[in-house]
Amino acid sequence: MASGVFVGLPRRMVTVTIDGVDVQATEGTTILEACRGLSIDTPTLCQLENLTPVNVCRACVVEVEGSRVLVPACSRKVEAGMKVLTDSERVRHSRRMVLEMLASSVDMSLCGPQVRGWMTQYGAQPQRFGPGAATVAQPVKIDNDLYVRDYSRCILCYKCVEACGVDAQNTFAIGVAGRGFDAHIATEFTVALPESACVYCGNCIGVCPTGALMFKSEYDMRQAGTWDESQQTVTETVCPYCGVGCMLELHVQDNSIVKVTSPLDHSVTAGHLCVKGRFGFEFVQSRKRSE
Amino acid sequence: MDIRTTGGPPSAEEIAAVDGFLGAPESLWEGGARVEADDHLAYGGLATRSRRHLLLPVLHAVQDRAGWVSRGALEYACRRLSIPPADAYGVASFYARFALDERPPLAVHVCDDIACKCAGADALCDALEKGFGPAGVPGASGSAAWYRSPCLGLCDRAPAALIERAGKHHAEARVAPAGYMSLSAILGGRWPDSETSMHAQPRKESRLLRRVGVVDPTSIDSYVQAGGYAALRRALELGPDGVIREVTDAKLLGRGGAAFPTGRKWDAVAKAPARPHFMVCNADESEPGTFKDRVLMEGDPFGIVEGMTIAALATGCEQGYLYVRGEYPQARGRIENAIAQARAHGFLGADVAGSGLSFDIEVRRGAGAYICGEETALFNSIEGKRGEPRNKPPFPVAVGLFGKPTLVNNVETLVNVLEILNHGSAEYAKTGTAESAGTRLFCLSGHVRAPGIYEVPMGTTLRALIEMAGGLREGRSLRAVLLGGAAGSFVTESQLDVPLTFEGTRAIGATLGSGAVIVFDDTADLEQVLLRIARFFRDESCGQCVPCRVGTVRQEEALKRILSERNQSLRETDIALLSDIARAMRDASICGLGQTAASAIGSALIQLKIAGVN
Ligand SMILES: Cc1cc2nc3c(=O)[nH]c(=O)nc-3n(C[C@H](O)[C@H](O)[C@H](O)COP(=O)(O)O)c2cc1C
Ligand code: SF4
Ligand code: SF4
Ligand code: SF4
Ligand code: FES
Ligand code: FES
Numbered sequence: 001m002a003s004g005v006f007v008g009l010p011r012r013m014v015t016v017t018i019d020g021v022d023v024q025a026t027e028g029t030t031i032l033e034a035c036r037g038l039s040i041d042t043p044t045l046c047q048l049e050n051l052t053p054v055n056v057c058r059a060c061v062v063e064v065e066g067s068r069v070l071v072p073a074c075s076r077k078v079e080a081g082m083k084v085l086t087d088s089e090r091v092r093h094s095r096r097m098v099l100e101m102l103a104s105s106v107d108m109s110l111c112g113p114q115v116r117g118w119m120t121q122y123g124a125q126p127q128r129f130g131p132g133a134a135t136v137a138q139p140v141k142i143d144n145d146l147y148v149r150d151y152s153r154c155i156l157c158y159k160c161v162e163a164c165g166v167d168a169q170n171t172f173a174i175g176v177a178g179r180g181f182d183a184h185i186a187t188e189f190t191v192a193l194p195e196s197a198c199v200y201c202g203n204c205i206g207v208c209p210t211g212a213l214m215f216k217s218e219y220d221m222r223q224a225g226t227w228d229e230s231q232q233t234v235t236e237t238v239c240p241y242c243g244v245g246c247m248l249e250l251h252v253q254d255n256s257i258v259k260v261t262s263p264l265d266h267s268v269t270a271g272h273l274c275v276k277g278r279f280g281f282e283f284v285q286s287r288k289r290s291e
Numbered sequence: 292m293d294i295r296t297t298g299g300p301p302s303a304e305e306i307a308a309v310d311g312f313l314g315a316p317e318s319l320w321e322g323g324a325r326v327e328a329d330d331h332l333a334y335g336g337l338a339t340r341s342r343r344h345l346l347l348p349v350l351h352a353v354q355d356r357a358g359w360v361s362r363g364a365l366e367y368a369c370r371r372l373s374i375p376p377a378d379a380y381g382v383a384s385f386y387a388r389f390a391l392d393e394r395p396p397l398a399v400h401v402c403d404d405i406a407c408k409c410a411g412a413d414a415l416c417d418a419l420e421k422g423f424g425p426a427g428v429p430g431a432s433g434s435a436a437w438y439r440s441p442c443l444g445l446c447d448r449a450p451a452a453l454i455e456r457a458g459k460h461h462a463e464a465r466v467a468p469a470g471y472m473s474l475s476a477i478l479g480g481r482w483p484d485s486e487t488s489m490h491a492q493p494r495k496e497s498r499l500l501r502r503v504g505v506v507d508p509t510s511i512d513s514y515v516q517a518g519g520y521a522a523l524r525r526a527l528e529l530g531p532d533g534v535i536r537e538v539t540d541a542k543l544l545g546r547g548g549a550a551f552p553t554g555r556k557w558d559a560v561a562k563a564p565a566r567p568h569f570m571v572c573n574a575d576e577s578e579p580g581t582f583k584d585r586v587l588m589e590g591d592p593f594g595i596v597e598g599m600t601i602a603a604l605a606t607g608c609e610q611g612y613l614y615v616r617g618e619y620p621q622a623r624g625r626i627e628n629a630i631a632q633a634r635a636h637g638f639l640g641a642d643v644a645g646s647g648l649s650f651d652i653e654v655r656r657g658a659g660a661y662i663c664g665e666e667t668a669l670f671n672s673i674e675g676k677r678g679e680p681r682n683k684p685p686f687p688v689a690v691g692l693f694g695k696p697t698l699v700n701n702v703e704t705l706v707n708v709l710e711i712l713n714h715g716s717a718e719y720a721k722t723g724t725a726e727s728a729g730t731r732l733f734c735l736s737g738h739v740r741a742p743g744i745y746e747v748p749m750g751t752t753l754r755a756l757i758e759m760a761g762g763l764r765e766g767r768s769l770r771a772v773l774l775g776g777a778a779g780s781f782v783t784e785s786q787l788d789v790p791l792t793f794e795g796t797r798a799i800g801a802t803l804g805s806g807a808v809i810v811f812d813d814t815a816d817l818e819q820v821l822l823r824i825a826r827f828f829r830d831e832s833c834g835q836c837v838p839c840r841v842g843t844v845r846q847e848e849a850l851k852r853i854l855s856e857r858n859q860s861l862r863e864t865d866i867a868l869l870s871d872i873a874r875a876m877r878d879a880s881i882c883g884l885g886q887t888a889a890s891a892i893g894s895a896l897i898q899l900k901i902a903g904v905n
Contacts, residue, residue, distance in 0.1 A: 055682050056835050058879040070878045075682055097875035101841035134844050172375030177384040181844045183834030188376035189362045197295040
């Protein structure tokens with residue numbers, strides 16, 4: 001019996017006004033996408049193209065006419081006639097406060113230049129909460145040979161949990177535990193990773209924006225003071241292990257692979273790998289063959 | 292899903308608790324012992340995973356039996372329900388009432404929240420600390436411990452305590468008012484003989500409270516004799532459209548805090564194309580100073596069941612849930628009894644009152660999380676997840692419980708529906724004001740002579756309400772009133788003539804909120820009250836979004852500095868900081884908790900000129 005497959009109605013275009021400019025956007029896309037279409041820079045900390053929006057950081061909030069509160073640009077869909085302000089005093093205030101609150105409680109020193117740019121742009125002064133401000137500072141967790149977890153750097157963006165769960169890995173080795181300011185990323189009863197369900201795919205490392213999750217190789221080099229990104233090259237290749245065809249980016253310093261990533265926009269991986277592609281590079285640099 | 296568990300095995304007692312609720316496992320695949328077929332056949336899968344929503348009831352069963360949830364017990368529950376242990380741990384650790392470290396079977400939860408503070412809770416806690424050691428640490432005997440608790444919904448009998456004894460014969464009881472003598476006897480192992488019944492005093496013109504204290508709350512026959520189920524019969528005559536029209540014409544606004552027009556909500560759910568539809572009664576009542584829903588559930592449980600049935604039939608729901616806060620054991624028992632009797636009498640089930648329509652109700656028990664009163668957090672909690680609110684839109688009427696169109700109503704809202712159907716919308720709307728129809732239950736506590744529930748027509752002034760509660764004690768003067776609980780705001784003597792309506796309170800920048808009215812006379816230590824409110828929000832934030840997770844902590848820190856700082860200019864810097872924090876919490880938080888977490892403190896600093904704020 002043949003039957004048609006319903007693929008959904010064709011997407012309509014809607015007109016929205018962003019900062020006074022009328023733009024056409026595809027129905028079902030987000031305000032953030034529309035902003036990016038206009039080259040409006042929007043701070044985002046918990047959003048990533050390859051993950052479901054969780055809209056928790058609130059760095060991307062914008063003002064939408066008719067809404068009592070600000071709305072997250074990363075998850076709110078455009079609607080016909082929507083009027084959006086992305087740079088009002090109200091928006092700037094909340095963005096600044098979000099950045100200040102995070103930077104006052106979390107070690108954000110390893111966040112990329114983009115985050116530092118936002119800090120400057122919004123005039124964030126995390127020190128103004130005073131020296132007694134509570135932080136999430138805690139010892140680094142080193143419980144396996146492949147990667148370390150430094151939750152003093154965790155902004156609780158939920159990305160690692162999503163990557164470990166239905167958005168990529170489906171292993172569910174980590175989750176958000178506790179609540180309020182005590183909320184944190186944890187395995188069950190905070191057991192060490194080798195005791196947990198973790199399969200060391202490293203997809204959580206791939207999405208972590210703060211350096212809280214880090215290759216052990218990178219961590220050791222940073223500790224030794226030898227980590228130097230200016231001395232690193234990136235070589236693109238295809239993972240040699242199986243036939244899927246995952247693209248690897250080998251980060252190489254001093255002729256050694258120091259970490260492995262995959263591009264977020266790659267059609268096969270969407271940035272995600274398995275333990276072999278992510279960590280199985282020791283053989284490449286093994287000197288044993290030639291000995 | 293491959294569930295990896297590496298902890299020790301569960302104890303026999305823990306297995307009994309889990310299996311007692313879920314039934315015995317049929318195979319290895321469900322966490323049982325290996326049977327021969329298991330080597331050839333895998334089953335469970337989606338069927339097992341779809342039982343995830345049973346996680347909280349299972350955790351309750353373990354906690355009730357063992358007093359805490361061990362790793363072995365949690366992992367056993369995970370295998371039974373096919374939930375990854377890290378995920379289940381995230382859920383269990385979200386709820387304050389699940390203990391994940393071993394603790395004694397006897398727990399005494401002592402309220403140190405606002406109304407109880409006014410009644411000496413701090414001195415009581417100090418005495419307990421001297422006698423039994425710090426809160427949360429088992430005493431010398433090792434068999435009991437006491438804990439500080441947020442409001443227990445017994446503010447009319449402050450100071451209050453909830454006691455609980457784990458074991459095969461799990462028991463819970465309330466002690467209110469609690470004193471050092473009574474609590475130390477309990478901590479010493481003497482369970483109290485009986486719990487005093489705590490009914491509201493019905494007043495002559497009562498409507499919503501008409502059956503409370505008058506009709507036997509445990510007997511459906513008494514309920515029917517007193518006119519019960521007449522509203523359902525009327526609803527069946529009117530049909531869904533007619534019922535929704537009546538509720539709309541009555542101009543009923545939701546009593547859960549947001550004051551949303553009930554008729555509009557019902558209409559949206561009724562028209563929602565996706566199926567099935569769900570009905571949820573929000574009985575999580577955890578706003579400090581609020582206890583009206585408890586009084587209704589204890590005193591008129593059949594009324595709530597009837598109200599839910601009418602709402603469900605009007606909006607096309609076949610399954611309902613009543614989510615009652617964990618700290619209300621008696622209310623839960625009464626509601627469960629009412630549901631069972633209604634079912635036995637054909638008022639619930641496959642053929643409700645001979646209508647051919649089907650509807651049934653399941654009771655779900657909260658586990659110590661104020662945020663689960665927020666409707667979308669409540670859905671997540673019923674689904675067996677962390678009680679984190681969802682972003683809106685989509686709204687519950689379109690995407691709610693289990694992703695389906697869902698009607699959520701507060702307990703008091705549903706009791707109003709009975710009044711509307713029994714007396715007609717026109718008659719109903721005669722009471723109150725044009726914009727705020729009907730009567731409203733107010734929960735009076737703090738420094739009034741007769742704390743309790745008072746039902747008054749909307750538009751009654753705050754002054755008159757306080758008078759009804761006996762006014763202040765002899766020789767005392769009014770310092771402030773906290774209207775709407777911790778999420779509300781402070782008003783002062785000069786605002787006592789505000790009419791208690793949605794629009795009247797809005798005009799003075801206040802809110803009716805949950806109907807909590809906490810009165811403070813000149814003996815109140817308002818600084819301690821403000822610090823308690825700040826701690827409440829810090830403790831109860833779900834932690835999901837930055838403005839609230841960090842903002843509630845920064846707010847508490849800044850408030851502590853402001854209250855102790857003597858240098859005026861440093862204090863002003865902190866006051867400015869506090870207002871910056873408040874603005875971001877209000878504007879950028881995901882849900883109402885963060886959005887209102889600064890309102891009471893802000894209003895106190897301004898209205899009461901605390902810390903020299905003008
Ligand atoms: C933090 C928070 C706590 C809430 N707690 C409750 C509650 O305990 N009971 C309740 O009925 N509504 C509570 N609400 C409001 C609900 O989200 C929802 O609006 C209400 O249940 C709808 O019912 P109604 O329309 O009948 O008022 C709370 C809201 C927030 C933001
Ligand atoms: S390495 Fe992979 S399996 Fe392990 S926690 Fe990270 S995402 Fe999960
Ligand atoms: S560890 Fe990294 S990815 Fe995970 S929540 Fe923290 S900051 Fe986000
Ligand atoms: S406002 Fe607070 S309670 Fe609400 S979602 Fe955000 S963190 Fe959770
Ligand atoms: S990027 Fe939108 S809330 Fe985090
Ligand atoms: S019971 Fe203690 S404040 Fe409500």
